[in-house]
Amino acid sequence: MAEIVQIDRMSYGSAGVGRLASGKTVFVEGAVAGDKALVEVQKDKKSFARAKALEIVGPSPERAQRSECTANCSGCPWRDLAYGAQLRAKRANVVDALVKNAGWDKSRAESLVGDARASKRQWGYRNKIELGCGKDARGLLALGFFREGTHELEAVPNCPAAVRPLQKLPKALSGALRYALGEESCGLFRVGVRGSLRTKDVEVALWTTPGAFPRAVAAKTLNSACKPTSVVRVMAEEGAARKVKKVEALSGKGCWEEQLCDQRFLVSAPSFFQVNTAQAEELVGLVLEGLAAGPESYVADLYAGGGTFSIPLAAAGADVVAVEAAGSSVRDLRRNAERAGVQVEVVGGDAARELPELGQLDALVVDPPRAGLAAGVAASIAAAVPKRVAYVSCDPFTWARDVALLEREGYRLVSATPVDMFPQTYHIETVSIFERAIR
Numbered sequence: 201m202a203e204i205v206q207i208d209r210m211s212y213g214s215a216g217v218g219r220l221a222s223g224k225t226v227f228v229e230g231a232v233a234g235d236k237a238l239v240e241v242q243k244d245k246k247s248f249a250r251a252k253a254l255e256i257v258g259p260s261p262e263r264a265q266r267s268e269c270t271a272n273c274s275g276c277p278w279r280d281l282a283y284g285a286q287l288r289a290k291r292a293n294v295v296d297a298l299v300k301n302a303g304w305d306k307s308r309a310e311s312l313v314g315d316a317r318a319s320k321r322q323w324g325y326r327n328k329i330e331l332g333c334g335k336d337a338r339g340l341l342a343l344g345f346f347r348e349g350t351h352e353l354e355a356v357p358n359c360p361a362a363v364r365p366l367q368k369l370p371k372a373l374s375g376a377l378r379y380a381l382g383e384e385s386c387g388l389f390r391v392g393v394r395g396s397l398r399t400k401d402v403e404v405a406l407w408t409t410p411g412a413f414p415r416a417v418a419a420k421t422l423n424s425a426c427k428p429t430s431v432v433r434v435m436a437e438e439g440a441a442r443k444v445k446k447v448e449a450l451s452g453k454g455c456w457e458e459q460l461c462d463q464r465f466l467v468s469a470p471s472f473f474q475v476n477t478a479q480a481e482e483l484v485g486l487v488l489e490g491l492a493a494g495p496e497s498y499v500a501d502l503y504a505g506g507g508t509f510s511i512p513l514a515a516a517g518a519d520v521v522a523v524e525a526a527g528s529s530v531r532d533l534r535r536n537a538e539r540a541g542v543q544v545e546v547v548g549g550d551a552a553r554e555l556p557e558l559g560q561l562d563a564l565v566v567d568p569p570r571a572g573l574a575a576g577v578a579a580s581i582a583a584a585v586p587k588r589v590a591y592v593s594c595d596p597f598t599w600a601r602d603v604a605l606l607e608r609e610g611y612r613l614v615s616a617t618p619v620d621m622f623p624q625t626y627h628i629e630t631v632s633i634f635e636r637a638i639r
Contacts, residue, residue: 234260
């Protein structure tokens with residue numbers, strides 16, 4: 201049965217949120233904040249419902265006038281929402297996370313969370329795209345994006361969210377790899393592409409299972425079709441974990457180079473790097489300002505990646521120890537520090553295990569994965585007694601949980617700044633600064 205619903209706000213997800221006539225909260229796909237929509241309930245749970253919009257009977261004044269993207273993939277779920285409204289909704293989700301997951305009073309959360317820092321580019325900002333592999337109706341290789349929460353592959357000829365050198369590559373890559381591989385998949389399950397507006401580097405990474413692979417043919421075909429600066433093969437286990445067995449260069453540099461904060465970073469295909477380079481500089485600036493780590497301050501960088509924060513901190517004169525578990529990132533970090541001419545002590549290992557061995561710290565920066573801090577890390581941070589902690593988060597709800605943990609350990613959250621790394625999506629990065637309370 202359909203009914204008309206007023207959409208009040210955006211969820212931390214693709215759906216708009218309103219209330220059914222019964223008063224039950226409903227998450228509506230295809231609607232944005234301010235819409236009046238005719239909806240059909242698809243899942244009716246005890247405390248909420250999920251629905252889809254059959255018709256927008258009263259369009260929101262905050263609907264985007266025009267979208268750069270017309271694809272049916274799930275890569276840009278907020279593309280129908282005007283950018284200013286996206287920023288306000290993202291800040292509201294950070295506030296909501298503090299209320300729900302940290303148990304804060306809303307007035308305290310509202311007073312502490314700053315305005316979201318807008319992305320310099322609303323489209324054409326992604327320096328990386330990842331394409332899944334499947335078969336089309338004729339049984340030939342198809343590349344595309346998986347629809348969120350499904351294994352359904354949507355073939356996308358171009359991606360306007362990507363930086364310009366990458367936008368038309370999905371179609372070119374699909375044709376080139378069909379030609380190179382023929383009717384065989386050769387274990388190919390993912391294609392990653394990175395591009396830089398600053399260095400002009402473009403890298404194609406072919407993720408395959410271990411085994412035979414037509415290396416020379418693939419490299420020659422891709423070089424002809426896309427003219428990348430690097431083609432690599434990453435041999436890994438298929439699945440969410442994607443445990444890497446080996447990386448081999450098929451042609452070119454064998455890695456991707458980007459410029460960040462006046463430094464050049466070499467990034468291996470399996471290594472993490474922020475997908476919005478200009479906004480990553482916002483993150484670094486907020487961390488450096490928040491920590492105020494002067495010369496010879498002893499600073500730890502947990503989940504350090506390839507050195508996004510470690511290298512600028514060392515360049516500012518701090519004595520930096522960086523902890524990173526991923527082998528490829530450890531190698532990248534050491535190489536990047538050497539190229540930058542700075543000293544960073546690199547510890548390859550798990551943050552939870554290594555932190556207690558670092559001793560007393562002056563400051564600490566932590567940039568964990570979406571799951572947030574591992575068990576026991578908040579207590580280990582407190583034991584290291586840094587005066588200030590910078591926590592960079594890509595998930596407001598696990599971050600808010602950790603805010604509560606850190607405050608119980610004697611730290612006080614003094615600022616939280618949302619930084620929009622991902623325009624046209626609900627994702628938001630948050631840079632937060634904690635001070636140690638005097639006991």
